[in-house]
């Protein structure tokens with residue numbers, strides 16, 4: 001299968017075979033062509049050349065309806081749900097003929113039971129966290145009983161526990177029901193734990209095919225990136241112990257960010273942040289560990305002006321900042337890389353240059369040619385510095401691969417030269433090469449004096465990067481330690497609510 005977009009060969013004569021009863025991994029860096037290949041299978045992208053055979057017979061797949069009639073279904077990298085509708089309504093969306101509310105609701109219930117994907121069919125999608133929205137997408141796909149299920153990075157929005165649940169049900173789908181799953185991902189551990197075989201793509205071509213039991217993480221990473229990469233392995237962890245960074249001013253100077261007894265209530269009245277107090281120093285990377293849903297997101301939302309406090313104070317460089325006023329957090333020098341970049345980080349309809357300027361309105365106000373040129377130049381610089389794969393500053397955001405859209409957000413927030421950078425799950429959805437790059441960027445920003453609040457559910461990420469670690473549980477800090485005092489076990493216990 002081949003597909004070009006202008007000068008880019010997204011897929012260049014790609015051969016792939018997916019067998020009955022297997023989970024087939026498709027691994028590759030950001031922009032390797034994985035999503036394009038899958039979209040050709042589902043009829044969303046028209047191939048330039050190539051052929052598709054289902055059960056040995058050549059088929060023409062012109063649109064997702066044709067794909068569905070051949071038993072092929074896909075759960076997309078980015079959601080296509082209608083927020084104003086309920087779960088069952090979304091599942092029914094696209095059905096032809098008369099809608100039977102009870103019929104669809106029953107089907108949702110059956111599928112939930114069968115695959116262990118619990119959900120309330122009457123919940124509004126707008127009220128659901130991302131993990132549950134993912135579940136709706138999956139149920140919607142499963143309801144059409146596809147023989148071939150395509151998952152494009154399904155776990156980039158799931159917690160580790162949710163991912164385990166999903167993979168357990170996929171195992172059942174292939175082993176008990178003899179169906180096939182194509183799983184796109186760039187998480188090496190996922191590939192090793194979940195798949196039967198792996199096809200690896202780089203720059204639009206297949207570079208390797210492996211039987212999963214015959215490879216290890218290092219082999220996969222090398223094949224994927226085309227060079228040896230740093231992996232976050234146990235060995236790597238113990239090395240980073242010895243090269244711990246020395247933080248400038250070690251707490252003697254004024255903190256760049258302070259939370260004093262901050263309280264946030266949800267609409268029902270219960271506390272989401274409960275008397276939360278902590279401070280972040282100049283050039284410090286403060287890791288906030290915790291099981292997702294324990295208030296991390298509320299902190300990021302609060303500092304983005306999306307939520308209101310019901311008590312306490314937030315200080316930047318020693319002055320109280322009322323972050324509930326639009327723009328005041330940004331004016332005070334707080335930059336936020338949001339967790340759900342697709343929802344709150346970018347505008348798909350705008351160009352890469354426009355998205356890069358979103359948090360710098362001065363670059364947007366067009367006072368004639370000079371500003372336009374300045375903007376073009378700044379965008380081109382950022383595209384180069386952050387290795388964003390796109391056709392140029394004028395490329396519409398929707399033409400970028402998922403990982404590259406994410407780099408645009410990172411580039412923009414780091415380029416704003418903030419005092420405080422809140423990075424929520426900053427490496428989620430990035431490939432190993434990009435993770436390596438991202439962690440270097442964060443270290444560099446800290447080195448230049450930016451205080452970094454690293455919110456992450458990946459313990460490895462926290463242990464690798466943070467100078468100091470806070471553990472949050474139910475909106476409260478349950479423990480604090482320096483990097484050298486931290487162990488996985490200790491953090492794990494605190495994450496579960498133990499107080500040391």
Ligand SMILES: Nc1ncnc2c1ncn2[C@@H]1O[C@H](COP(=O)(O)OP(=O)(O)OP(=O)(O)O)[C@@H](O)[C@H]1O
Nearest residue numbers: 005010030031032033034035036399400401402403
């Ligand atoms: N509609 C489009 N118009 C122009 N270029 C496109 C379009 N769709 C994809 N591309 C380009 O094709 C290349 C492959 O993109 P694709 O989305 O298939 O990558 P991917 O492997 O899924 O990456 P990621 O892991 O970041 O999601 C990228 O360079 C991307 O910018």
Ligand SMILES: [Mg+2]
Nearest residue numbers: 035077401402
């Ligand atoms: Mg993709």
